[in-house]
Amino acid sequence: MSTLVYINSRNGLSKGDFEAVTYAKKLGGDITVVTCGGESNDSLARLGEYGASKVLVDRSVTSNDSQQIANVVTTAAQTTGANTIVFSHDLVAKAVAPRVSVKLIAGLVPGAIDVPNGDTVKVNVFSGKAYGFVKINTDKKIISLLPNSLQPEASGSACGVEEFDGQAGDPRIKVLNVKKPEGDIPLPEAELVVSGGRGLKGPENWGIIEDLAKELGAATACSRPVADVGWRPHHEHVGQTGVAIRPNLYIAAGISGAIQHLAGVNGSKVIVVINTDPEAPFFKAADYGVIGDAFEVLPRLTEAVKKFHASN
Amino acid sequence: MLNSHSILQKNSSMNILVCISKSPDTTSKIAFTDGNTKFNENGVQYIVNPYDEWYALVRALELKEANGGNVTIVTVGEASDEAVIRKALAIGADEAVRIDAAPVDAYFTATQIAAYAKDKGFDLILTGKETIDYNGSQVGGMIAAEMDLPFISLASKLDVSGSTATADMEIVGGIEEVQVELPAVISCAKGMAEQRIPNMRGIMAARTKPLNVVSPVDASNYTAFESYALPEAKSACKMIDPENMDELVSLLHNEAKVI
Ligand SMILES: Cc1cc2nc3c(=O)[nH]c(=O)nc-3n(C[C@H](O)[C@H](O)[C@H](O)COP(=O)(O)OP(=O)(O)OC[C@H]3O[C@@H](n4cnc5c(N)ncnc54)[C@H](O)[C@@H]3O)c2cc1C
């Protein structure tokens, strides 16, 4: 059995990449990683620690053109004879994996949250309100792993990195400009998230959210109405129509917990809710609840975290 | 509302296909029947999948309004989906096509749409970012692969000038402003357009707009849902004294082990 893992190393390696290789290791068999872009050999060799036996890198592909990347992955799958291909279910994989599925006649399971049971893979459905068990009918299989579904495990040593001609073909997407959000932790990958809703009353009050996030090393998020009125940038909006996240800890202040909001956050391992209204629906989905005014509770919580960090 | 997204140049008229899926109303109760093998549709209201309606369809209409042209919506679905299709017509699409088959999986669905679109000369094929029931984000990329077209995924902005489309594409770690030559497939995410509420005239007009039913082509499905499960009920929420945040921090560290 041979497994191919595609990782997007264009912005360096992420936790999701290590998770994908760890996942492949749990499937058993030999693991090859294929990637495009400019990451250094030394950095790519680290994937060996998570279980890869070699890394193939095609440096001719210089954009996120899903067609070129799919060609490279397909060529790598054919050269290595892989019967399973693993992706981390990130923004680029969402464009590449479906193309590889068609090219290789390989059934694709997007957003797997567990290792397969035979040919059947567990996924979230209905925006996290239920689980589905998907059977793959084809011989070749593609599994795209939802970030934060397992912990990366490093136990091996660095592996070899080989230049690879993946027969990418010509790019059809021309990149004019790349916009990077300023320095923050990208929300989909964050392990800790502090989020605010309409209960915070205005954008000028977001300092208390940011202070807590900074003290925890957390990303910040918000409810939809907050992004809609422009208190916070759109990319922070979580929920059914925004980003879906599943951090280890989600702290929600001044958010009622409408079903569409919950749909994007109920995969979080632990949820803390701070709300003045004891009847707020969010408490039903919470692990820890604080009935109180966010303007008092958040600064107090920030102080408590500071104290905890100082003594640990 | 006129925002920066609506600035368009005059082009030759455009022929746009928008892929529309139904999805359960976002407040629907999620339950399963037949030994947890089927979604329980009892009492469920279906809506047009929000990404398809708010972003893909509305942006298609804006492009048509600026340049002239035609907006066709296509659904792979059964006769019971026609109510949802009429809703999309009421918002302003010119005509609808229903490919008469249950959308068994993404590959089957994409194959049907690609087979239909193949010889129709569409300049743009738009899909939503994902369906909110199965959350796959697969169909758009598969249509592009089957038709050998460029694919811009997760576009939050889209403009067309002549035969060139410019879009903002979400990528790992940022946004790329990209350009492709048409025809192309584009999946549409938040930011692309503002929601439109259909008016009475639109609703009346939708009743008489053409809704063509076409037969599916032979295709297999690569995957199948075998069963479903509901998450375990959360244990009761532990209430913490708002004066005592040290206790919360200690629980998060020692009990929940998340900090
Ligand atoms: C199709 C559809 C899709 C949607 N998608 C999303 C989505 O993706 N994400 C999303 O978030 N919403 C979404 N919504 C909107 C959703 O239904 C809710 O309207 C929204 O989540 C409410 O935001 P909120 O909790 O910030 O505001 P509110 O509902 O106004 O709640 C504010 C809360 O703050 C509390 N509060 C007030 N003052 C304080 C204080 N001083 N301290 C502490 N608490 C205080 C109040 O008790 C209240 O519970 C969607 C709706 C629809 C119809």
Ligand SMILES: Nc1ncnc2c1ncn2[C@@H]1O[C@H](COP(=O)(O)O)[C@@H](O)[C@H]1O
């Ligand atoms: N049955 C269908 N008929 C037409 N279009 C569909 C169908 N299912 C999905 N789509 C389109 O494909 C997009 C992505 O769907 P999915 O891959 O299921 O997340 C949706 O937003 C729709 O635009």
